[in-house]
Amino acid sequence: MHMYIGSIDQGTTSSRFIIFNKGGEIISVGQKEHKQIYPQAGWVEHDPSEIWKNTQEVIGLALGKANLSAKDIAAVGITNQRETTVAWNKHTGKAYYNALVWQDTRVGNELAELAKDGGMDRFRAKTGLPLATYFSGLKLRWLLNNIEGLREDAEKGDSLFGNMDTFIAWNLTGGTQGGIHITDVTNASRTQLMDLATCQWDDEILQVLNIPKKMLPEIKSSSMVYGHAKGVLGGVPLAGILGDQQAALVGQTCFNPGQGKNTYGTGCFLLMNTGLKPVPSQHGLLTTVAYQLGNEPVHYALEGSVAITGALVQWLRDNLGIIKNSPDIEKLAKLVDDNGGCYFVPAFSGLYAPYWKSDARGVLVGLTRYINKSHIARAALEATAFQTWEVLEAMEKDAGIAISSLRVDGGMVVNQLLMQFQSDILGEEVICPKIIETTALGAAYAAGLAVGYWENLDDLRKNWAIAHTWKPSMPAESRDQLRKQWKKAVTKSFDWAED
Ligand SMILES: Nc1ncnc2c1ncn2[C@@H]1O[C@H](COP(=O)(O)OP(=O)(O)O)[C@@H](O)[C@H]1O
Numbered sequence: 001m002h003m004y005i006g007s008i009d010q011g012t013t014s015s016r017f018i019i020f021n022k023g024g025e026i027i028s029v030g031q032k033e034h035k036q037i038y039p040q041a042g043w044v045e046h047d048p049s050e051i052w053k054n055t056q057e058v059i060g061l062a063l064g065k066a067n068l069s070a071k072d073i074a075a076v077g078i079t080n081q082r083e084t085t086v087a088w089n090k091h092t093g094k095a096y097y098n099a100l101v102w103q104d105t106r107v108g109n110e111l112a113e114l115a116k117d118g119g120m121d122r123f124r125a126k127t128g129l130p131l132a133t134y135f136s137g138l139k140l141r142w143l144l145n146n147i148e149g150l151r152e153d154a155e156k157g158d159s160l161f162g163n164m165d166t167f168i169a170w171n172l173t174g175g176t177q178g179g180i181h182i183t184d185v186t187n188a189s190r191t192q193l194m195d196l197a198t199c200q201w202d203d204e205i206l207q208v209l210n211i212p213k214k215m216l217p218e219i220k221s222s223s224m225v226y227g228h229a230k231g232v233l234g235g236v237p238l239a240g241i242l243g244d245q246q247a248a249l250v251g252q253t254c255f256n257p258g259q260g261k262n263t264y265g266t267g268c269f270l271l272m273n274t275g276l277k278p279v280p281s282q283h284g285l286l287t288t289v290a291y292q293l294g295n296e297p298v299h300y301a302l303e304g305s306v307a308i309t310g311a312l313v314q315w316l317r318d319n320l321g322i323i324k325n326s327p328d329i330e331k332l333a334k335l336v337d338d339n340g341g342c343y344f345v346p347a348f349s350g351l352y353a354p355y356w357k358s359d360a361r362g363v364l365v366g367l368t369r370y371i372n373k374s375h376i377a378r379a380a381l382e383a384t385a386f387q388t389w390e391v392l393e394a395m396e397k398d399a400g401i402a403i404s405s406l407r408v409d410g411g412m413v414v415n416q417l418l419m420q421f422q423s424d425i426l427g428e429e430v431i432c433p434k435i436i437e438t439t440a441l442g443a444a445y446a447a448g449l450a451v452g453y454w455e456n457l458d459d460l461r462k463n464w465a466i467a468h469t470w471k472p473s474m475p476a477e478s479r480d481q482l483r484k485q486w487k488k489a490v491t492k493s494f495d496w497a498e499d
């Protein structure tokens with residue numbers, strides 16, 4: 001009998017269940033999108049019950065397609081959109097409110113108040129993160145302060161907090177019937193409530209934010225047997241949990257310090273393994289946990305997070321209707337040879353790395369009567385590449401090394417125009433592996449290592465192979481001019497949102 005590893009990938013736009021074999025190849029996929037809820041400008045929510053329903057559906061779908069059942073699955077891993085925050089009642093399993101998505105900016109007004117004592121880097125030494133709307137701690141504080149009954153229940157120990165990994169793990173292992181309340185150290189590092197050095201919840205920050213410790217999950221390694229699934233995966237060990245960007249780092253087998261990857265999805269996230277010590281950033285990056293495998297020491301990473309990349313393609317599709325499907329953007333952009341002088345800075349959720357400006361908002365600059373929708377499509381794709389260049393530059397300065405090539409993955413890397421432009425604007429090679437579902441693969445690796453399906457990291461390294469390399473071909477002069485104009489365009493997005 002062949003055994004496989006299952007991976008639940010709970011992303012910003014969809015939930016997937018992917019089944020892998022020992023070679024890291026995909027055997028079967030189930031996928032379903034969920035609703036994006038925008039109650040007002042800057043607010044982004046998901047319905048947690050819809051996500052759990054979809055998760056169960058996609059598990060059944062992938063198993064059914066391959067004619068497999070729980071007994072064929074050696075272990076299951078979870079990977080997830082990070083920071084997205086949900087609070088639910090442990091007796092009923094019902095959420096008190098929708099999940100607040102990582103891109104949600106509703107806590108923007110609270111940053112200045114918190115920064116009065118210690119500035120925007122008030123919690124950075126301990127957590128590796130600046131004050132921003134992005135992380136879970138402030139989102140949870142908003143829920144506790146605004147949703148009736150939640151704080152009282154939290155103080156009684158009746159309500160539970162989690163990111164999507166915790167919510168899925170609790171439901172998968174039985175929910176109200178004995179579900180386990182856990183998170184892994186990578187997800188915990190994104191709450192701004194965890195001390196990076198001890199990998200424990202930080203009492204001082206909890207006190208400042210007035211968050212009851214009782215509602216927080218237990219922090220665990222990223223790869224170990226946490227418990228067993230109930231339902232359609234009944235009896236399968238839940239053995240790996242990783243935030244999705246850290247999972248991609250593992251899926252790309254970046255186990256050596258200095259190795260990194262960039263994942264192009266809703267946003268873009270460039271992570272570089274920095275080894276066993278957290279490296280503080282001087283250039284607007286985040287210090288975060290990369291992974292912990294079993295009882296081995298925690299590995300750390302530097303991260304450049306960009307909030308809006310693929311989401312801008314979705315916006316052109318859903319809000320402007322200038323394309324019908326996301327892949328159509330490439331055809332539209334190819335109708336012109338260049339951006340015609342037009343630059344699109346998609347600061348829809350403020351600007352993340354390396355700027356961390358919550359009050360920035362999106363701008364489209366350089367418009368003339370010459371500009372048409374193809375130029376705008378091109379500018380939208382170029383924005384992804386420019387933003388990546390800026391975080392890569394910051395990464396090189398922080399890490400003190402020159403990066404000679406970039407490993408890439410995620411939904412946008414099928415876009416040839418984007419990848420060639422990326423290579424041109426970086427002046428470096430861009431390398432895509434055969435399996436671009438590296439996020440799900442990383443969680444599968446974590447789960448498979450915990451149950452001995454894969455023995456060691458060399459087993460995983462053997463699975464990594466190059467599918468495509470893009471080489472830079474743009475003259476340096478053109479590159480410099482484009483970079484200069486982009487930097488100027490970015491400044492036009494600053495200081496726009498008002499309280
Ligand atoms: N051919 C394409 N060109 C550009 N963007 C694309 C293309 N195909 C998908 N996308 C974008 O990629 C994103 C989906 O990638 P995925 O890795 O599944 O994202 P996530 O994990 O964030 O949900 C969407 O934002 C979509 O608009």
Ligand SMILES: O=P(O)(O)OC[C@H](O)CO
Binds near residue numbers: 080081245
């Ligand atoms: O779901 P993705 O791939 O958009 O990833 C979201 C990130 O984890 C947010 O930090």
